[in-house]
Amino acid sequence: MSDAPAVGSGTRLDFNGPLSGARADRLAAELARGRPATVVDLGCGWGELLLRVLAAAPDARGVGVDSHGPDVVRARANAAERGLAERVTFVDGPAAAHQERSDVVLNVGAYHALGDVDGALRALRELVAPGGRLLFGAEFWEHPPPPERLARMWPGATAADCDDLPGLVDRAIAAGFRPLRIETVTADEWAEFESGLAADGEEWLLAHPDDPAAAELRARLDSQRDTWLRGHRGLLGFAYLTLGLQL
Structure with missing residues (x-):
């Protein structure tokens, strides 16, 4: 069973939103x-x-x-x-x-x-x-x-x-x-929030690039980042x- 983290779980964030x-x-x-x-x-x-x-x-x-x-x-x-x-x-x-x-x-x-x-x-x-x-x-x-x-x-x-x-x-x-x-x-509070949402997933991908779950996780993270950088930022x-x- 893969141990890929859930996207957006916020495990590395203090707050589940843009807040310093x-x-x-x-x-x-x-x-x-x-x-x-x-x-x-x-x-x-x-x-x-x-x-x-x-x-x-x-x-x-x-x-x-x-x-x-x-x-x-x-x-x-x-x-x-x-x-x-x-x-x-x-x-x-x-x-x-x-x-x-x-x-x-x-x-x-x-x-x-x-x-x-x-x-x-x-x-x-x-x-x-x-x-x-x-x-x-x-x-x-x-x-x-x-x-x-x-x-x-x-x-x-x-x-x-x-x-x-x-x-x-x-x-x-x-x-x-x-x-x-x-x-x-x-803008820094937004960036900290969005980066923190993705951090555990991105770290996992670097360590498990060939895992069966990697492709799906990579696609979800790319979509999440695109929503921020090309969407609402x-x-x-x-x-x-x-x-x-x-x-």
């Missing part, structure tokens, strides 16, 4: 400043950002929800390794099933678990306790994507898949939030919006 450690630590510190008692991450992946918020807010308890079982297993192991297992619960299940309000709500790159952007923001508003904060992370178009670049992106990509940054912020305001901080990722941005509840 420095930005994550600053966001965690800012979210902890209000001394939250409860923190929830809907679509938490392996929970790295949630764990950093909990480390910065020592009186808080957390819940992470994700429907990808291997990520939840990794999250639990990470929490135990860092001495946080008693303060956090990771749930393998749908984000939409979580209905409890929290002082801090995280939803980064996972609005799809709650519908489209508008629907997710409306649902998330109901989960933020009065005086609480939402950290919402989502893609946006840096520039209008031309058809030839869209054809290089994910299957069926259209310009309607994302808004521009002003439009994304307007959607958050329309859902009942006020933007406390608007920030966007750098320089066009697709990612925003981190720190939002306060407008009552």
Whole structure:
């Protein structure tokens, strides 16, 4: 049986998205400043950002929800390794099933678990306790994507898949939030993410060029890289919006 790694597993990444450690630590510190008692991450992946918020807010308890079982297993192991297992619960299940309000709500790159952007923001508003904060992370178009670049992106990509940054912020305001901080990722954060997604596969190919699984893995990695370099690079941005509840 081949031991070829799964494409996009993120085993070499700290975060399952374009996010530097420095930005994550600053966001965690800012979210902890209000001394939250409860923190929830809907679509938490392996929970790295949630764990950093909990480390910065020592009186808080957390819940992470994700429907990808291997990520939840990794999250639990990470929490135990860092001495946080008693303060956090990771749930393998749908984000939409979580209905409890929290002082801090995280939803980064996972609005799809709650519908489209508008629907997710409306649902998330109901989960933020009065005086609480939402950290919402989502893609946006840096520039209008031309058809030839869209054809290089994910299957069926259209310009309607994302808004521009002003439009994304307007959607958050329309859902009942006020933007406390608007920030966007750098090209280096994107490159670190995309390179990290491919790293274990590329290393494996160098060591196993004649393995029966090599051809399929090579094709998948080439397609993933092409989607980035010839597709969304320089066009697709990612925003981190720190939002306060407008009552």
